[in-house]
Amino acid sequence: MTIERSEAETVAYTVENRIAWVRFNRPEKRNCMSPKLNRQMMRVLDELEFRDDVGVLVLTGEGSAWSAGMDLKEYFRETEAQGLGATRQAQRESYGWWRRLRWYQKPTVAMVNGWCFGGGYGPLFSCDLAFASDDAIFGLSEINWGILPGGGASKVVADLMPLRQALYHAMMGENIDGKTAAEWGLVNESLPADQLKERVVAVCQVLLEKNPVALKATKDAIRRVKEMTYDNAEDYLVRAQEAANSFDNDGRKEGIRQFIDEKSYKPGLGAYDKSKQAQ
Ligand code: COA
Numbered sequence: 709m710t711i712e713r714s715e716a717e718t719v720a721y722t723v724e725n726r727i728a729w730v731r732f733n734r735p736e737k738r739n740c741m742s743p744k745l746n747r748q749m750m751r752v753l754d755e756l757e758f759r760d761d762v763g764v765l766v767l768t769g770e771g772s773a774w775s776a777g778m779d780l781k782e783y784f785r786e787t788e789a790q791g792l793g794a795t796r797q798a799q800r801e802s803y804g805w806w807r808r809l810r811w812y813q814k815p816t817v818a819m820v821n822g823w824c825f826g827g828g829y830g831p832l833f834s835c836d837l838a839f840a841s842d843d844a845i846f847g848l849s850e851i852n853w854g855i856l857p858g859g860g861a862s863k864v865v866a867d868l869m870p871l872r873q874a875l876y877h878a879m880m881g882e883n884i885d886g887k888t889a890a891e892w893g894l895v896n897e898s899l900p901a902d903q904l905k906e907r908v909v910a911v912c913q914v915l916l917e918k919n920p921v922a923l924k925a926t927k928d929a930i931r932r933v934k935e936m937t938y939d940n941a942e943d944y945l946v947r948a949q950e951a952a953n954s955f956d957n958d959g960r961k962e963g964i965r966q967f968i969d970e971k972s973y974k975p976g977l978g979a980y981d982k983s984k985q986a987q
Pocket residue numbers: 709710736737738740772776777778779780781782823825826827849850
């Protein structure tokens with residue numbers, strides 16, 4: 709199907725009840741990532757990151773795909789034809805928004821509604837949490853067309869999957885469904901397609917109740933400490949906590965007050981009531 713989308717039309721988004729729903733928007737191309745889409749996604753992330761009416765971001769896809777990975781024509785063939793400079797620029801534009809998303813200010817959730825291939829593993833990993841439809845299909849198809857899983861995809865499976873599954877997945881070029889993706893650690897959960905959105909909304913609602921400064925510090929901490937020794941992690945966490953405290957003294961004090969003095973909640977069983985916090 710020949711649909712010429714403007715750069716701005718390659719990504720769609722809406723904000724409802726403090727949830728930003730960001731959608732890969734090239735369904736006719738199975739939402740594969742072209743240089744245009746990569747540039748537009750960075751603009752959309754910029755636009756949403758510090759908006760007061762956004763508390764959590766969900767990344768999903770229009771149509772039958774989440775994302776069929778990199779655009780083999782526009783990202784690979786056409787940029788390679790323009791030489792190394794263009795190739796490196798296209799890489800920077802895609803890796804750039806994935807990195808931006810990995811360290812995003814707001815919590816992020818991937819809602820994998822369909823096909824998820826190759827380069828798609830980059831943004832999948834960038835999202836803090838991931839939920840898939842049982843009938844979503846995941847694959848490292850690179851081996852099927854003659855390259856290695858680059859653009860971070862090898863790193864993603866090595867980090868998320870047990871080694872045997874990572875090697876099998878990357879070397880065999882066989883696809884897995886949402887259920888297997890959950891078993892192998894690529895996503896948190898897999899659900900029947902008609903329950904996926906409801907579950908993601910419920911997760912977002914929980915996140916929206918949490919202290920936002922603590923959430924940002926927590927998500928960064930988990931990613932950072934993964935590659936540290938225990939002692940380095942301990943030190944990093946002391947400093948990260950102190951830095952978070954200086955951003956949000958009131959929230960933390962209120963959390964302690966409601967537990968210790970008011971006895972109105974238990975941090976082990978739920979979050980404190982943010983509405984009682986003095987603004
Ligand atoms: N790059 C470029 N174009 C792509 C694409 C990609 N990664 N994925 C899909 N498309 C295009 C197809 O060329 C087709 O374009 P056309 O209508 O102009 O012919 C259109 O999107 C629809 O794709 P189609 O293959 O007809 O859809 P499908 O639903 O039958 O199959 C897939 C879906 C995802 C299985 C199949 O499109 C596919 O294998 N895509 C490549 C996946 C891949 O290897 N990605 C890794 C890249 S790192």
